[in-house]
Amino acid sequence: MRRLTTTQADFQAQLDALLAFETAQNPEVDAAVARILADVKQRGDEALVDYTACFDGVAAASMADLTLDGEALEAAYRRLPAERCEALEAAAERVRRYHEKQLQPSWQYCEDDGTVLGQAVTPLDRVGLYVPGGKASYPSSVLMNAIPAKVAGVGEIAMVVPTPRGERNDLVLAAAHVAGVDRVYTIGGAQAVAALAYGTATIAQVDKITGPGNQYVAAAKRAVFGVVGIDMVAGPSEILVICDGGTDPDWIAMDLFSQAEHDEIAQSILLCPDAGYLGRVAASIERLLPAMPRRDIIAASLANRGALIEVRDLDEAAAIANRIAPEHLELSVAEPWALQPKIRHAGAIFMGRFASEALGDYCAGPNHVLPTSRTARFASPLGVYDFQKRSSLIYxxxxxxxxxxxxxxxxxxxxxxxxxxxxxxxxxxx
Known part of the structure; x- marks a missing residue:
């Protein structure tokens, strides 16, 4: 993991190189996605069944075999151990309570001559939620996408989730039950995005598609934008920690690991004015890494895009944070509320030594769908407002x-x- 200091003459160039990430579209991926989108648009359910057999190894006679209704979702919930059900319910309640604060009412005012101006806020009719399947199964993503939509008043939520080799994840399906998803289709990839965007005989066209996926899913969402709305085209996960040197270095090392374990191109950066503390964190990383089940991914991520950066003071750290505009920002300092007003650009800000980013991923309440790749300069976390639209009223x-x-x-x-x-x-x- 590289060590940098802001006093180096070439620090800005090194920081730019560290932040650089190739976001250009892949022509081969785009071409493959375009063919799939066109095929699903033309052949509908038949294409979905064919692609599911080809890519997921699941042979289905029809889409009926790839459709799960509310009873099937409830059955998955019933199969879970009580501890997991309780955790899902507790997380869902916290997410719901937070997002209820975001509801935007309609409003209007009357001018002296009787002219009335205002805004009507209404929910979307139908939303499609993409959830990764197989080894990458994220029930937390189900909660974070579906619950704001339900709070907004969305009429119907359809979820797509691939089930490679027919492996269905009960925790994901149970999360769909808890979050109020209406129907689940066990399909994935660009073909699932196409089905949600264009509609088929089985799957009704949605108004907006949200949720994470691989490069094919991201390319498909980009391609169908305009036909439907999308939440964002997300890049690799990111964490930036600002620490004053007073937090247990093992805690900070594990916080950096928490994002690095996502994949080899995730980014984990620590800013601190104490060079000695940076050395202690480096030692913690070296000691803790061998015991991590995903150590190879973590090691590659830290080597590729990670950094321990010595800053002059916390003010400089805040300025650098605004330059980076990270997805997740931890203010692991003695007085986080004094530092927070200096932060202008971040997806989520975790305040104090006990606010680990992982709590935000699962159960703190705020949404974990956050802007990446410096888009926090102009974008916001997913929220209820993403599932509402506004119409101007002019009388x-x-x-x-x-x-x-x-x-x-x-x-x-x-x-x-x-x-x-x-x-x-x-x-x-x-």
């Missing part, structure tokens, strides 16, 4: 039309649009 009184009509007429003539002007002028009394 114009006769008196209001006299004022607004003259303004509109003047501007329309200035833009060379006489029909616009005439439309407003027709409603003038003189």
């Amino acid at each position: 114009v009184s006769e008196a209001g039309a006299q004022t607004l009509g003259r303004i509109a007429s003047t501007l329309a003539h200035g833009e060379g649009l006489p029909a616009h002007a005439r439309s407003a002028e027709y409603r003038l009394n003189d």
Whole structure:
């Protein structure tokens, strides 16, 4: 894991190199995805059955064999040990309670002449949730995507999850039951995205697709955007820790591991003004890594994109954090509330020594679907607002039309649009 210091003459260049990540689209992946999307659009359920047999090794007579209703989801929940059911319910309740605070009401106001302006906030009708399957099974993703949609009032939630070799994960299906998912289809890949975006005889077209997936899923979501909405095209997971040197170094090492274990291109960075402490964290990493089940992935991630960076002070650390705009930011310092106002760009900010990023992944309450690859400069966590849309309300009184009509007429003539002007002028009394 590389060691850097901000006093180095080439620090900015080294930081830029560390942050660099190739986000360009892969032409081969895009071409393969385009063929799959076109095929599903044309052949519908038949294509889904064929692709599921080809990619997942699951032979199905029809989509009925790849569809799970509410009773099947409840049965999966019943099969779980009580401890896991209780954990799912507790996490779901915390996520639900947090997201209920995000509900946006409709509003309006009346002007003196009787004109009424406002905004109608309404939920989406139908949402599709993509959940990875097989070894990468994430019940937490089900909760984080489905619960905000339910809180928003979405009418129907359809979930797709691949089941390689027919392996169904009861914890994922139970999470769907707890979160209120209406129906699950055991399909995945670009073909599942196509089914949600275009609809088939079995799967109704959705209005928006959310949830993580591999590069084919990401390329498919990018391709269908405009036909449907999407949450984001996410990059590798990231964690940035700012520490004042007062936290147990083993804690920080494990926090860095928590993101590095996702994959070899995840990013874990520590900023600290204490060079000696950075050395202690490095020693903790070396000592703890051999015992980690995913040590090879962690080691590759830390070597490829990780760094321990010595800063002049916490103010400089905050400035660098704003430059990085990380997905996850831990403020592992004595006075996190004093440092937090200096942070402008981060997906989620974890405050204090006891706020490990892992708590946010599962049960703290805020959403764990966060902007990556520096997009926290302009993007926000997934929330209830992603499952609501807004319509402007414009009621114009006769008196209001006299004022607004003259303004509109003047501007329309200035833009060379006489029909616009005439439309407003027709409603003038003189």
